[in-house]
Amino acid sequence: MKEVFDYVDRHASEFVRELQGFLRQPSISAQGKGVEDAARIVERMFSSLGARVQVLRAGEAAPLVTAEIPGGGEGTLLFYNHYDVQPPEPLDRWQHDPFGAEIDGGKMYARGVADNKGDLVARVKAVQALLNTRGNLPVTVKFVAEGEEEIGSPNLERYAKEHPEVFRADACIWETGGRDEEGRLEITLGCKGLCYAHIEVEGGSFDLHSSLAAVVPNPAWRLVWALSLLKNDREEVLIPGFYDDVREPSPREVALIEKLPADPERLAKQFGVDRLVLGLVGTEALKRLYFGPTCNVCGLSAGYEGPGSKTVLPSRAMAKLDMRLVPDQRPTDITRKFEDYLRAKGCGDFRVTWLGAEHPARTDPDSRIVKVLRETVVELYGKEPLVFPTSAGTGPMYQVAAQFGTPTAGIGIGNVGSRVHGPDENVSVSDFLEGIKCMALVLERFAG
Amino acid sequence: MKEVFDYVDRHASEFVRELQGFLRQPSISAQGKGVEDAARIVERMFSSLGARVQVLRAGEAAPLVTAEIPGGGEGTLLFYNHYDVQPPEPLDRWQHDPFGAEIDGGKMYARGVADNKGDLVARVKAVQALLNTRGNLPVTVKFVAEGEEEIGSPNLERYAKEHPEVFRADACIWETGGRDEEGRLEITLGCKGLCYAHIEVEGGSFDLHSSLAAVVPNPAWRLVWALSLLKNDREEVLIPGFYDDVREPSPREVALIEKLPADPERLAKQFGVDRLVLGLVGTEALKRLYFGPTCNVCGLSAGYEGPGSKTVLPSRAMAKLDMRLVPDQRPTDITRKFEDYLRAKGCGDFRVTWLGAEHPARTDPDSRIVKVLRETVVELYGKEPLVFPTSAGTGPMYQVAAQFGTPTAGIGIGNVGSRVHGPDENVSVSDFLEGIKCMALVLERFAG
Numbered sequence: 001m002k003e004v005f006d007y008v009d010r011h012a013s014e015f016v017r018e019l020q021g022f023l024r025q026p027s028i029s030a031q032g033k034g035v036e037d038a039a040r041i042v043e044r045m046f047s048s049l050g051a052r053v054q055v056l057r058a059g060e061a062a063p064l065v066t067a068e069i070p071g072g073g074e075g076t077l078l079f080y081n082h083y084d085v086q087p088p089e090p091l092d093r094w095q096h097d098p099f100g101a102e103i104d105g106g107k108m109y110a111r112g113v114a115d116n117k118g119d120l121v122a123r124v125k126a127v128q129a130l131l132n133t134r135g136n137l138p139v140t141v142k143f144v145a146e147g148e149e150e151i152g153s154p155n156l157e158r159y160a161k162e163h164p165e166v167f168r169a170d171a172c173i174w175e176t177g178g179r180d181e182e183g184r185l186e187i188t189l190g191c192k193g194l195c196y197a198h199i200e201v202e203g204g205s206f207d208l209h210s211s212l213a214a215v216v217p218n219p220a221w222r223l224v225w226a227l228s229l230l231k232n233d234r235e236e237v238l239i240p241g242f243y244d245d246v247r248e249p250s251p252r253e254v255a256l257i258e259k260l261p262a263d264p265e266r267l268a269k270q271f272g273v274d275r276l277v278l279g280l281v282g283t284e285a286l287k288r289l290y291f292g293p294t295c296n297v298c299g300l301s302a303g304y305e306g307p308g309s310k311t312v313l314p315s316r317a318m319a320k321l322d323m324r325l326v327p328d329q330r331p332t333d334i335t336r337k338f339e340d341y342l343r344a345k346g347c348g349d350f351r352v353t354w355l356g357a358e359h360p361a362r363t364d365p366d367s368r369i370v371k372v373l374r375e376t377v378v379e380l381y382g383k384e385p386l387v388f389p390t391s392a393g394t395g396p397m398y399q400v401a402a403q404f405g406t407p408t409a410g411i412g413i414g415n416v417g418s419r420v421h422g423p424d425e426n427v428s429v430s431d432f433l434e435g436i437k438c439m440a441l442v443l444e445r446f447a448g
Numbered sequence: 449m450k451e452v453f454d455y456v457d458r459h460a461s462e463f464v465r466e467l468q469g470f471l472r473q474p475s476i477s478a479q480g481k482g483v484e485d486a487a488r489i490v491e492r493m494f495s496s497l498g499a500r501v502q503v504l505r506a507g508e509a510a511p512l513v514t515a516e517i518p519g520g521g522e523g524t525l526l527f528y529n530h531y532d533v534q535p536p537e538p539l540d541r542w543q544h545d546p547f548g549a550e551i552d553g554g555k556m557y558a559r560g561v562a563d564n565k566g567d568l569v570a571r572v573k574a575v576q577a578l579l580n581t582r583g584n585l586p587v588t589v590k591f592v593a594e595g596e597e598e599i600g601s602p603n604l605e606r607y608a609k610e611h612p613e614v615f616r617a618d619a620c621i622w623e624t625g626g627r628d629e630e631g632r633l634e635i636t637l638g639c640k641g642l643c644y645a646h647i648e649v650e651g652g653s654f655d656l657h658s659s660l661a662a663v664v665p666n667p668a669w670r671l672v673w674a675l676s677l678l679k680n681d682r683e684e685v686l687i688p689g690f691y692d693d694v695r696e697p698s699p700r701e702v703a704l705i706e707k708l709p710a711d712p713e714r715l716a717k718q719f720g721v722d723r724l725v726l727g728l729v730g731t732e733a734l735k736r737l738y739f740g741p742t743c744n745v746c747g748l749s750a751g752y753e754g755p756g757s758k759t760v761l762p763s764r765a766m767a768k769l770d771m772r773l774v775p776d777q778r779p780t781d782i783t784r785k786f787e788d789y790l791r792a793k794g795c796g797d798f799r800v801t802w803l804g805a806e807h808p809a810r811t812d813p814d815s816r817i818v819k820v821l822r823e824t825v826v827e828l829y830g831k832e833p834l835v836f837p838t839s840a841g842t843g844p845m846y847q848v849a850a851q852f853g854t855p856t857a858g859i860g861i862g863n864v865g866s867r868v869h870g871p872d873e874n875v876s877v878s879d880f881l882e883g884i885k886c887m888a889l890v891l892e893r894f895a896g
Binding site for chain 2: 029030031086087089090093150151152192194196198203204205206207208209210211212213214215216217218220221222223224225227228231232233268271272273275276277280285288289290292293294295296297298299300301302303304305306307308309310311312313314315317318320322324346355356391392393394419420421422423
């Protein structure tokens with residue numbers, strides 16, 4: 001691989017500039033900002049590889065940009081990525097322009113650089129490096145890049161139904177990943193599912209003087225009471241049947257967790273909290289993080305939120321909630337139970353809008369792709385990777401891979417300080433360049 | 449009084465223009481906007497009466513603008529008003545510029561026109577009309593105009609301690625009031641007290657990816673749980689001892705409520721709600737409105753509040769709450785019980801800032817000023833006024849009057865559609881002009 005790695009080193013600054021260009025294009029799916037422009041950048045990147053590129057459409061959905069480059073050997077490896085990013089808000093918490101892609105102290109700062117534009121570019125450049133040094137690829141490579149991952153991939157199921165051929169592969173490399181605080185690469189074998197609820201409660205037809213609070217119902221109170229019935233302060237989700245389909249992790253999966261360095265307390269400190277929920281420590285905290293479903297308040301809004309006091313009875317109240325699901329919970333089942341419960345509690349007039357619903361998925365830890373990734377990491381970095389039976393996060397692994405029986409593993413260029421979804425999201429420039437080499441080596445090893 | 453009323457009629461458009469000028473000056477105490485400029489306008493208005501004007505200062509507080517005009521006869525009547533207004537937000541709910549003072553269909557629209565710049569100007573113009581027609585006033589008139597009423601008059605107690613002489617009077621006319629849907633003038637004999645809490649809950653040092661919700665405490669959940677412990681959905685405040693000092697209303701006060709037209713349901717419909725809390729109807733609803741203390745969510749904020757979905761674990765959550773107190777609840781006692789309760793419930797780390805605390809106050813319904821107002825209204829409008837033993841709202845009646853033993857009654861130029869504290873606050877231009885005549889007549893009658 002020396003010639004391939006040399007190629008990467010020679011083209012390093014050019015690759016960095018290309019990534020910066022991509023990052024400077026906002027592509028905020030939640031706000032409908034710049035998504036089409038980002039898709040065109042992806043299309044051009046894929047085309048530059050000489051790939052067969054398709055920009056697939058499904059109604060008003062963001063396009064699915066796909067590519068296929070035939071390989072010299074047997075087998076097909078699919079790269080799943082997304083070109084959309086989370087909203088950058090709250091902007092006042094950023095030290096760097098979220099769409100400036102500034103490099104500062106060896107780190108590149110931008111919304112989406114870790115999740116996951118950096119990985120998408122690293123994979124494209126790995127293919128380019130192989131093609132430009134060897135003339136062809138060891139295996140067939142497919143790319144699927146979607147533009148709605150950060151809003152729960154609402155149209156990916158439809159794309160998968162209408163174009164199953166662009167997804168079929170022998171294995172899939174998932175969108176993102178990173179290193180732990182000691183620099184060990186992390187390999188991730190699953191995704192949690194998700195149900196995302198936007199809840200609106202209406203009261204009077206306009207905000208009222210709060211003296212009327214003695215007799216006029218307050219939608220903010222109604223929302224608070226309803227939320228307090230969804231989860232109690234022992235962190236138990238109270239929706240009847242919520243836990244019914246939670247599958248016990250296999251002994252093999254539990255063993256992977258037990259092999260992980262169990263220092264979630266250190267992580268807690270890094271995030272600025274004193275303790276984890278329920279005072280959990282060690283492996284118990286990790287088991288809850290990876291095998292437990294969640295019910296989380298993402299946002300609240302009602303009445304007067306400005307400085308000082310305003311004595312007002314709000315006319316509406318809003319909450320955003322996400323629930324992360326684990327196998328074998330099903331989003332349609334959970335959303336139904338959620339709505340039934342609210343209705344039973346006298347909240348049938350709440351307007352619940354589901355902004356995305358995703359199945360959980362997990363890959364067998366003994367799959368071949370897991371072995372290939374592990375061996376690649378040992379060869380390249382000289383250190384055993386950490387293998388996670390699942391991510392604590394969500395992705396459309398079911399639609400992209402699990403429903404086609406494709407074993408899937410995630411690996412990427414982020415690190416424990418990458419602040420994914422937060423302000424000052426960043427990656428190390430050197431990790432980006434290493435990531436290109438890593439992906440080239442994975443392709444070679446996968447060919448056997 | 450004919451010559452006085454003729455004077456008002458002749459100067460009507462000039463008086464309207466003066467009120468518009470005052471309304472176009474924002475004076476939002478909660479946001480520190482324009483308060484000093486509004487104080488200067490008040491100072492000029494008082495000076496134009498030839499009054500002895502003082503602009504009193506207390507540290508950084510908004511100035512207290514006071515005036516005294518000696519009268520020909522015995523007795524002193526105090527007008528209490530404020531020149532600050534509520535914030536106009538949410539701006540998108542206004543059909544008119546909140547600081548435009550547009551006249552549309554006989555109504556003048558502006559933040560503060562009903563609460564209570566319109567009344568302040570009407571009272572100044574009543575004095576002007578008497579002086580310019582008769583050469584002097586029947587009784588001594590005092591004005592006290594403060595600039596912090598809408599943030600709970602935090603410095604009025606200090607002003608009252610340092611300058612008691614500007615408050616002393618034989619009776620006090622309160623800042624505002626209005627008519628009911630049948631045009632009957634309302635006279636109000638008390639104010640509820642208030643404790644206003646701004647509550648902040650901190651979590652991690654920045655917003656986190658919500659996948660961490662399985663193990664990282666969420667300040668929005670902690671806030672929701674704490675709020676749900678403050679009041680239950682049977683509208684019972686759960687703070688221990690909250691109701692201890694609630695005084696049973698006197699039979700005379702209850703009789704006043706029972707004489708009121710008991711149609712709070714109609715009011716409910718006007719505000720766009722189907723029913724009142726607990727399904728209350730008739731006199732029971734009115735008793736709760738006037739004699740019951742409240743605990744009300746004025747505002748909520750946490751995490752992502754924008755369009756679409758963002759899977760985030762908020763780093764902070766905020767609530768604004770007001771509690772309206774009735775005699776003999778004391779704000780210092782309630783704030784202490786509130787904080788003790790939060791601490792006992794494991795919320796000792798919540799940051800509670802008290803933005804204003806006010807004593808409740810009530811005037812004896814048999815006081816002479818009540819009789820004067822009633823007779824004036826019958827003479828001028830030919831209809832019995834409605835007498836309320838108290839307002840459902842709050843004002844610093846204790847600091848201004850009750851602590852000096854001054855009987856106090858409120859009357860004003862608003863109406864049931866005036867949208868006090870809401871968007872499109874308004875009064876009828878004709879009510880403003882009638883209000884000038886009404887105040888002139890009150891001064892004459894008060895002289896006996």
